[in-house]
Amino acid sequence: xxxxxxxxxxxxxxxxxxQYIPITxxxxxxxxxxxVQVERSLFKKTFLCETSGSSGQILTFYRDENWDxxxxxxxxxxxxxxxxxxxxxxxxxxxxNKSALKxxxxxxxxxxxxxxxxxxxxELVREKIYGKLDKFSFIEGYSSMLYEFALLLEKQGETYxxxxxxxxxxxxxxxxxxxxANKVFGKKIISEYGAAESxxxxxxxxxxxxxxxxxxxxxxxxxxxxxxxxxxxxYSFPVIRYSLGDFVKLKSEDFECPCGMKHPIVEEISGRIxxxxxxxxxxxxxxxxxxxxKNLFFNEGLKIDYQAHQYKxxxxxxxxxxxxxxxxxxxxxxxxxxxxxxIKLRLVINDNFRSVRGKLKDFINHLNEExxxxxxx
Numbered sequence: 001x002x003x004x005x006x007x008x009x010x011x012x013x014x015x016x017x018x019q020y021i022p023i024t025x026x027x028x029x030x031x032x033x034x035x036v037q038v039e040r041s042l043f044k045k046t047f048l049c050e051t052s053g054s055s056g057q058i059l060t061f062y063r064d065e066n067w068d069x070x071x072x073x074x075x076x077x078x079x080x081x082x083x084x085x086x087x088x089x090x091x092x093x094x095x096x097n098k099s100a101l102k103x104x105x106x107x108x109x110x111x112x113x114x115x116x117x118x119x120x121x122x123e124l125v126r127e128k129i130y131g132k133l134d135k136f137s138f139i140e141g142y143s144s145m146l147y148e149f150a151l152l153l154e155k156q157g158e159t160y161x162x163x164x165x166x167x168x169x170x171x172x173x174x175x176x177x178x179x180x181a182n183k184v185f186g187k188k189i190i191s192e193y194g195a196a197e198s199x200x201x202x203x204x205x206x207x208x209x210x211x212x213x214x215x216x217x218x219x220x221x222x223x224x225x226x227x228x229x230x231x232x233x234x235y236s237f238p239v240i241r242y243s244l245g246d247f248v249k250l251k252s253e254d255f256e257c258p259c260g261m262k263h264p265i266v267e268e269i270s271g272r273i274x275x276x277x278x279x280x281x282x283x284x285x286x287x288x289x290x291x292x293x294k295n296l297f298f299n300e301g302l303k304i305d306y307q308a309h310q311y312k313x314x315x316x317x318x319x320x321x322x323x324x325x326x327x328x329x330x331x332x333x334x335x336x337x338x339x340x341x342x343i344k345l346r347l348v349i350n351d352n353f354r355s356v357r358g359k360l361k362d363f364i365n366h367l368n369e370e371x372x373x374x375x376x377x
Contacts, residue, residue: 015218018218018220018230018240018241019220021240021241022241023222023228023241023242023243024239024240024241024242024243025242025243026051026059026242026243026245029059029061029197029237029239029242030058030059033059033060033061036061036237036238037061037062037236037237038235038236038237038238040062040236042236043064043065043066043235043236044064044065045064045065046062046063046064046065046236047062047063047065047068048060048061048062049061049062049063049196049197050196051195051196051197059196059197061197061236061237062236062237063234063236063237064235064236066233066235067199067231067233067234067235067236070199070216070233071199071200071216071233074199074200074203074213074215074216075192075200075203078192078200078203078211079138079165081203081205081206081259082138082164082165082190082206083164084137084138084164084165085137086113087113087114088114088137088138088164089114089115089116089135089136089137090114090115090116090136090137090138090139090140091115091116091118091129091133091136091138091139091140091141092110092115092116092117092118092139092140092141093117093118093124093139093140093141093142093145093146093149094117094118094119094140094141094142103119116129116136118141118145121145121148124145124148124149124152125152129149130149130152130153130156130158131156131158133153133158133160133163134160134162136163137163137164137165138163138164138165138166138167139163139165139166139167140165140166140167140168140169140192141167141168141169142168142169142170142171143168143169143170143171143172143173143177143189144171144177146166146168146177146181146189147174147177147180147181147189150177150180150181150183150184150185151180153184154180154183154184158184159183159184159185159186160184160185160186161185161186161187163185163186163187165187165190166181166185166187166188166189166190167189167190167191167192168189168190168191168192169191169192169193169194172269172290172362173189173191174290174293174294174297175294175297175298176297176303176304177189179303188208190203190204190208191203191204191210191269192204193210193266193269194213195229195244197231197234197237197239197242198217198229198231198234198239198242198244199213199216199217199231199233199234200213200216201213201217201219201229201244201266202266205257205259205261206259207257207258207259209251209257209259209265210265210266210267210269211257211261211263211264211265212263212264212265212266213263214263214264215232216231216232216233217229217230217231217232218230218232219248219250219264220241221248221249221250222243226243226244226245226246226247226248227243227244227246227247227248228241228242228243228244229241229242229244230242246269247269248266248268248269249266249267249268249269250264250265250266250267251264251265251266251267276365277289277308277310277316277340277343277363278310278313278314278343278365278367279313279314279340279342279343280313280314280342281342282342284339284340284343286308286362286363286365288339288340289306289308289362289363290362291339292332292335292336292339293306295335296331296332296335300331302328302331304320304328304332305320305321306318306319306320306362307319307361307362307363307364308362308363308364309363309364309366310363310364310365310366310367311366311367312367313367314342314343314344315343315344315345315346316336316340316343316344316345316346317346317347317348318332318336318345318346318347318348319348319349319350320347320348320349320350321349321350321351322349322351323349324347324349329347332345332347333345333347
């Protein structure tokens with residue numbers, strides 16, 4: 001590969017020459033895991049990590065101490081932009097574990113960092129955290145859980161504008177999430193973008209721009225494979241030109257954030273690659289759903305929580321928590337048809353669709369997509 005770039009050794013290699021290195025996908029890291037993983041004895045200390053498995057593929061690897069410390073330092077630097085200090089009490093909506101022993105261990109470790117963790121929505125309601133928020137300086141976690149929490153506060157007529165930061169991660173942050181967040185917290189939900197295997201990629205500043213962690217990662221934008229990440233600190237498990245599976249739009253290099261920091265900026269994270277809506281003859285990227293409901297919010301003022309399911313090629317079910325008025329059903333159907341005219345849409349009321357354990361998926365494909373790919377190609 002270096003010879004293709006015109007160099008004989010690594011010391012002459014330039015960032016622009018990354019293009020000569022093949023793209024790495026998650027299945028490569030899984031299938032070739034032992035070859036990618038550097039011998040652990042070479043590092044003073046390592047930590048076992050695993051991805052959430054939301055893509056259907058669970059990746060395990062060992063992160064060396066320097067990599068882990070660097071990632072934490074980058075995160076705490078980002079918190080400082082919002083005047084948040086590491087020792088301040090915080091509320092954390094994250095994770096689900098069926099093991100009572102592991103839960104106790106996590107709670108003990110959380111106590112050491114002054115953190116109160118909520119594992120799911122039922123626990124939130126049971127413990128009535130919404131009446132004890134005064135003691136926390138900031139809250140963070142799954143974006144959908146923060147939204148559900150904000151709805152609880154709105155229902156109780158409570159507001160907590162003292163919070164320094166409300167940070168969402170791991171899921172899309174929809175416009176109507178921000179409306180209720182601004183109402184009860186007096187501020188929007190800011191975004192953190194990253195992954196276990198790539199580290200922290202970008203973090204939102206007080207001016208609403210997502211600054212790329214340029215000291216820790218190199219980002220490339222590929223029109224077919226989305227964002228490619230090269231982690232500069234992952235020595236124990238090298239991640240080079242890794243297709244994270246997201247469609248990400250970068251700001252122009254000429255753009256300057258009013259905050260004064262010079263990092264490149266992520267303009268928008270619009271959805272996942274490879275999760276397709278399937279018709280008899282076509283495949284549509286699932287991020288279409290994001291734009292359908294985003295358009296309905298901005299054009300019609302509709303705040304809609306949904307989850308889409310596909311059980312049969314050419315047909316789509318979209319689940320909603322509350323009954324819809326006929327006019328709203330028509331607006332959804334018409335907007336969806338603009339993007340996917342050959343997929344029959346069925347609207348279903350299911351107030352139980354929200355996953356209370358872990359990450360909320362906006363689209364679940366129940367089909368064998370590999371078989372469909374053969375049929376339409």
